[in-house]
Amino acid sequence: MSELLRPAADWELKSLITQCGEQNRPVEVVGSGTKRAIGHPVDASAMITTASLRGITLYEPTELVMSARAGTPLSQIEVELASRGQMLPFEPLDFSAALASPGGQATIGGVFATNNSGARRISVGSARDHLIGMRGVNGRAEQFKSGGRVMKNVTGYDVARALTGSWGTLAIMTEVTFKVAPLPDDIATIVYSGLPEDLAVELLSLAMGTPYEVSGTVHLTSGHAARIGTAPLAGQKTSLTALRIENFMKSVRYRKSRLIDALKAYGRPVELDLEASLSFWGELRRMAFTPHSDAILWRISTSPRKAADLVATLRRHMPVEATYDWSGGLVWLEIPDCADAGAADIRRAVAIAGGHATLIRANESVRREVDVFQPQAPGLEKLSRGLKLAFDPQGLLNPGRMYQTM
Amino acid sequence: MTSIELPHPDADIVDRRDAIVKDLTAIVGARAIISDVDGRRAYETDAFTAYKRLPLAVILPETTEVVAAVLGYCHQNGIKVVPRGAGTSLCGGALPAEDAIVVGVSRMNKVIEIDTSARTARVQTGITNLAISAAVGPNGFFYAPDPSSQLACTLAGNIAMNSGGAHCLKYGVTTNNILGVKLVMMDGSIVDIGGDHLDAEGYDLLALVVGSEGQLGVVTEATVRILPQAEGARPMLIGFESTAKASICVSRIIASGIVPVAIEFMDRPAIEVCEAFAKAGYPLDVEALLIVEVEGSEEEIGDRLAYIAGLAEELGPTSLIISADDAQSARIWKGRKSAFGAIGRKADYLCMDGTIPLSQLTHVLEEIGNICSRYGLGVANVFHAGDGNLHPLVMYDANDLRQAERAEQAGADILRLCVSVGGCLTGEHGVGIEKRDLMRVQFSDVDLAQQMRIKTLFDPAWLLNPAKVFPLDGRPQPIRAGPPVAVTPVAAE
Ligand SMILES: Cc1cc2nc3c(=O)[nH]c(=O)nc-3n(C[C@H](O)[C@H](O)[C@H](O)COP(=O)(O)OP(=O)(O)OC[C@H]3O[C@@H](n4cnc5c(N)ncnc54)[C@H](O)[C@@H]3O)c2cc1C
Numbered sequence: 001m002s003e004l005l006r007p008a009a010d011w012e013l014k015s016l017i018t019q020c021g022e023q024n025r026p027v028e029v030v031g032s033g034t035k036r037a038i039g040h041p042v043d044a045s046a047m048i049t050t051a052s053l054r055g056i057t058l059y060e061p062t063e064l065v066m067s068a069r070a071g072t073p074l075s076q077i078e079v080e081l082a083s084r085g086q087m088l089p090f091e092p093l094d095f096s097a098a099l100a101s102p103g104g105q106a107t108i109g110g111v112f113a114t115n116n117s118g119a120r121r122i123s124v125g126s127a128r129d130h131l132i133g134m135r136g137v138n139g140r141a142e143q144f145k146s147g148g149r150v151m152k153n154v155t156g157y158d159v160a161r162a163l164t165g166s167w168g169t170l171a172i173m174t175e176v177t178f179k180v181a182p183l184p185d186d187i188a189t190i191v192y193s194g195l196p197e198d199l200a201v202e203l204l205s206l207a208m209g210t211p212y213e214v215s216g217t218v219h220l221t222s223g224h225a226a227r228i229g230t231a232p233l234a235g236q237k238t239s240l241t242a243l244r245i246e247n248f249m250k251s252v253r254y255r256k257s258r259l260i261d262a263l264k265a266y267g268r269p270v271e272l273d274l275e276a277s278l279s280f281w282g283e284l285r286r287m288a289f290t291p292h293s294d295a296i297l298w299r300i301s302t303s304p305r306k307a308a309d310l311v312a313t314l315r316r317h318m319p320v321e322a323t324y325d326w327s328g329g330l331v332w333l334e335i336p337d338c339a340d341a342g343a344a345d346i347r348r349a350v351a352i353a354g355g356h357a358t359l360i361r362a363n364e365s366v367r368r369e370v371d372v373f374q375p376q377a378p379g380l381e382k383l384s385r386g387l388k389l390a391f392d393p394q395g396l397l398n399p400g401r402m403y404q405t406m
Numbered sequence: 407m408t409s410i411e412l413p414h415p416d417a418d419i420v421d422r423r424d425a426i427v428k429d430l431t432a433i434v435g436a437r438a439i440i441s442d443v444d445g446r447r448a449y450e451t452d453a454f455t456a457y458k459r460l461p462l463a464v465i466l467p468e469t470t471e472v473v474a475a476v477l478g479y480c481h482q483n484g485i486k487v488v489p490r491g492a493g494t495s496l497c498g499g500a501l502p503a504e505d506a507i508v509v510g511v512s513r514m515n516k517v518i519e520i521d522t523s524a525r526t527a528r529v530q531t532g533i534t535n536l537a538i539s540a541a542v543g544p545n546g547f548f549y550a551p552d553p554s555s556q557l558a559c560t561l562a563g564n565i566a567m568n569s570g571g572a573h574c575l576k577y578g579v580t581t582n583n584i585l586g587v588k589l590v591m592m593d594g595s596i597v598d599i600g601g602d603h604l605d606a607e608g609y610d611l612l613a614l615v616v617g618s619e620g621q622l623g624v625v626t627e628a629t630v631r632i633l634p635q636a637e638g639a640r641p642m643l644i645g646f647e648s649t650a651k652a653s654i655c656v657s658r659i660i661a662s663g664i665v666p667v668a669i670e671f672m673d674r675p676a677i678e679v680c681e682a683f684a685k686a687g688y689p690l691d692v693e694a695l696l697i698v699e700v701e702g703s704e705e706e707i708g709d710r711l712a713y714i715a716g717l718a719e720e721l722g723p724t725s726l727i728i729s730a731d732d733a734q735s736a737r738i739w740k741g742r743k744s745a746f747g748a749i750g751r752k753a754d755y756l757c758m759d760g761t762i763p764l765s766q767l768t769h770v771l772e773e774i775g776n777i778c779s780r781y782g783l784g785v786a787n788v789f790h791a792g793d794g795n796l797h798p799l800v801m802y803d804a805n806d807l808r809q810a811e812r813a814e815q816a817g818a819d820i821l822r823l824c825v826s827v828g829g830c831l832t833g834e835h836g837v838g839i840e841k842r843d844l845m846r847v848q849f850s851d852v853d854l855a856q857q858m859r860i861k862t863l864f865d866p867a868w869l870l871n872p873a874k875v876f877p878l879d880g881r882p883q884p885i886r887a888g889p890p891v892a893v894t895p896v897a898a899e
Contacts, residue, residue: 144850305523
């Protein structure tokens, strides 16, 4: 069992990293560890958690901005926001069911460090789009900041945003500042059944091309759809294709009917009201379509135009269940357990379609062998390596988690 | 104005000018190089016109490969490069130097591919901002970031500055709307970052390239997000007798759960000039005017504007005008978007660009007035209120050197004020040379060193857009490239 370090202040974190540097001792970096099973296993004799760096440090509802220390539970942030009729618009996913990690404990620092964004990303942008500032400590044991607390800021390079999605390998964020948004008054969902994947993605893309500000666009193949429990969709034997509309009540009514009209070639959808919508999109946010099991889970990011073909190609090699989000641009691909987790076939197909694939769920021995993050072209690889050195020249923070030799 | 220090040109490079021009001509062909004095004069400054420097030569490539060859040559020979779009930078971001060549992308202005199903457009970056929307408009789409200079400025400049605009309150700024770039590195290599998918792989290098002010590489192509046009949009004008009331009104609108597409603010001096220029129908008896725009169907717009009007009524506005039709809406926006130009016809001005927390608005506007009157200068304010991005226009007479200097000092004081209330030096115009020496007001040396290590990663010899962004002192030693290599032509005559 590795030593667990729980700094409660920035200076304390700084002195811990200084010690690690002196002893040349790498550390694993976690918030509460809900996504610890993603990435290459980190071999380190110590673990630093941000869990003791807690608390909302600034909340200005009239400016739509909040700051919180990195270890603040996401749940606390969402409760606080909801009490003022606001939310984190990018809808970060809860991986606990998919990874069998402890539920409800994700930290806000972890949300940004993994650029964790859910269905609403398609219309409002991702976690990275909402981050406007951070403070933290890099692998040189330097306390630094980037960005600030204002919405628009182009002063110097955008280091804060560059840290989103760096999985704790460049710096440890101690405080993040981000944009928030008002909760919608009303939500409606329209759901089409039994569409094949190519038609479903076509429908989702068409919907995104309308002016009705669709804020959720998913398609679940029948195997994934069967795991949805929201009435009246529970027990469904066919695929599901869902669109979400959020706005003022009158607008939602109007937009829903216009959308149904515009898409009538695809059939008559089932309509979900506010409550059912919250339940359905909540299930998606908790990734209920892929509960923890031996099955391998990949996350593929590609152009919506290529998504259905890509999955069809893979289906020729292996049994596949898939959930398409972001109007097809994001594919959660579930395949049976196999030796290389399907990496060779999947990466080949992704290379043709464009985009990238990340291995999200596989047992530890597989994650030691297979490239978890997309291997990079030489030019990009050189920049990634240089960036790692610019922040963490000794390789102290989460060594190898994203790329085995970095 | 001379208070911003510019480094002495490298005499060795300047002496070798003829040979360098000859080499570059061999590489790019005579059509793509401007080397005569008159031709170069057109590139000696940008919209921060107080500073002028004649570049060594200007290259206007038509392909990424030519850009790569030029950068590779300059890298090998230790020659500095200033990337350029349309030269509308307000902070001296595109200011050349006597020992630098300008690489302008204005001839690379083609739309490569439009994909309405994936809602992306791939373009060469010399295309103007407005031309992107024009190209996708017939399909019912538009490119969202809308700087007031959009008719002239290029996507390349927008990417370098992470430009914003009036409608960014809802749609985000440039960094939120770029999916991929083709980046020519200073050593002449070409790297593709991101693509046509929503999240780029690996580290978020796009976040670094966008807003890097031409210091990390030359962007020659980009994939941008395009969005479906709204069914309709309509602004309303709300005038108040005080800026305090106007700023409370902005807060109340946002707190009510409505995020309009735009909330713009003008003070009395700005209103008067813009009204005289554009006949927009602005009320002239108010101290502060808000332009609030919402989008949707006719009915939605009506509902939303009525709701906002209700919020405003509680504050006793002096004037409340809802645009009646598209023509009036266009006039209202024309007035706002021509504000800088209109004020520029009246006086020379320095346009500051600090952003502040909205809660500080009244206090900051009052202080800005005080600062300017201390220096004996006039000021007009016209800015993006929804996100706190101020644009005080400090007016002065450029022919009066002492006044010009005072204007610079007033500007610096205003920016210090912005930082001191929790804001930043620049919300959308960039640092350039103008705010370079103020960077330590906002950042510690450690913060800056972290940024400069990124600069060194992309451009070890610090040849790209020198003398910008970072204070001149405290920079790392440039790491020079190896010995010069032979010239290889890439562009046939
Ligand atoms: C009247 C007026 C109104 C304005 N309104 C706004 C506004 O509302 N919002 C706003 O954000 N800005 C505004 N600006 C500022 C300016 O228009 C923007 O900064 C714009 O993005 C600059 O684009 P450009 O093509 O003119 O770039 P340039 O001025 O030519 O260059 C700007 C920067 O980009 C770099 N650069 C240029 N091309 C490349 C390339 N290919 N690769 C890498 N770097 C490159 C340059 O080195 C320089 O640092 C305004 C300017 C004026 C004059």
